[in-house]
Amino acid sequence: MASKAPPIDKRRQILDAAIRVFARQGFHSTRVSDIADEAGVAYGLVYHYFSSKDEVLNELFSERWSLLMAAIEEADRGADSPREKLGAVAGFIVESYRHDPELMKVIIVEVTRAANSFGRTHLPEIRRAYESIARIVEEGQKSGEFRSDIDPAFASMSFYGAIEQLLSGWIFDLIPASDTDYEQAKEFLVTTICEGLEPR
Amino acid sequence: MASKAPPIDKRRQILDAAIRVFARQGFHSTRVSDIADEAGVAYGLVYHYFSSKDEVLNELFSERWSLLMAAIEEADRGADSPREKLGAVAGFIVESYRHDPELMKVIIVEVTRAANSFGRTHLPEIRRAYESIARIVEEGQKSGEFRSDIDPAFASMSFYGAIEQLLSGWIFDLIPASDTDYEQAKEFLVTTICEGLEPR
């Protein structure tokens, strides 16, 4: 079917340009022409590959979120203890940010934390991630490795909320972001949720 | 000076209408005429009291955020243990949501979690809240009531992130929201951050 792929994938080029522009200016204040310019492509071509400006963001989100979902499931299958599983989830998200901060900024700022406007469409997908994390907690409770007097759904929200807040802190320069900070963050996230602030 | 206050405060009327409309449609998709209609007031009057649509949201945010800051400081002075202090902070925010969910929805969705577009202006104010919470944690560490191997700034982000994520869950119907849920949430928030998920 796709016997003749163009030498450069313009569609990809547009998506990558969109990441940069959305990250820089935010979704609402980027014009479609900004994306086209950044991609070095004619205005109309954006509409050849995508039906609307929204769909560009949709695509970026879906691409990334499916990876996250896969990572959570992988963590659930791969690791032994629930603590390790949570660690793997936190690790994956932190690494995602380290690897492509602009994309993660767009995902979080424009979709995940914009549940009122854009994120609304994706609420079911987002919810699924919370549920997967809750399932990990629940199993931990059944095996006795986690206490049973905290609602798993609640724990899941706390855990995910903490992660996202951290990323937001990095995104907006509220907390330092270096390689060691990333490593520490992964550890802290797990320690905090599992052991709490009070000494044992 | 203000010897003759109009029988009904139109300015307040506009602000209250804005809360409802912003909560319903989101800031970006509400027209100034929507606010005027909801307030039962002429279009132009909005501009008599506010210099722009942005300023309406500004005002709503500032009103509320200053209360939050006061509550945090009050908690810091009032309570004895750092645990109680965190409990008071969580309690205040949860109560704020219970008392006026629409306003809190607007604050969180349109400002706090919209750090890229609108919230950018208010980042310094928002940051101040994180810092106050971090200070509570720090004192707890000094007194030995909290462990010292977790960065206070990090703990603060985790705690606040968890709270906000919870509210988001209520706002978007991801988790149940009843009076008992609110009460439980306050407790869970403190227990989770202080004791962690693992049994003691």
Added chain:
DNA sequence: GGTTCGATTGACTGGTCAGTCAACCAACCG
């Protein structure tokens, strides 16, 4: 009953942009 002045009205304008579309081009094919 006239004057003043702030509150109130809503029609209008200017600018912005998402999305359309007709034309252009280049590769391949018969």
Added chain:
DNA sequence: CGGTTGGTTGACTGACCAGTCAATCGAACC
């Protein structure tokens, strides 16, 4: 070559809406 197909171009349009402003209202005061 002439023709077909699909990627590519960018000028144009229609809708939308924030913010302006000149006109009106009405209370208080002389």
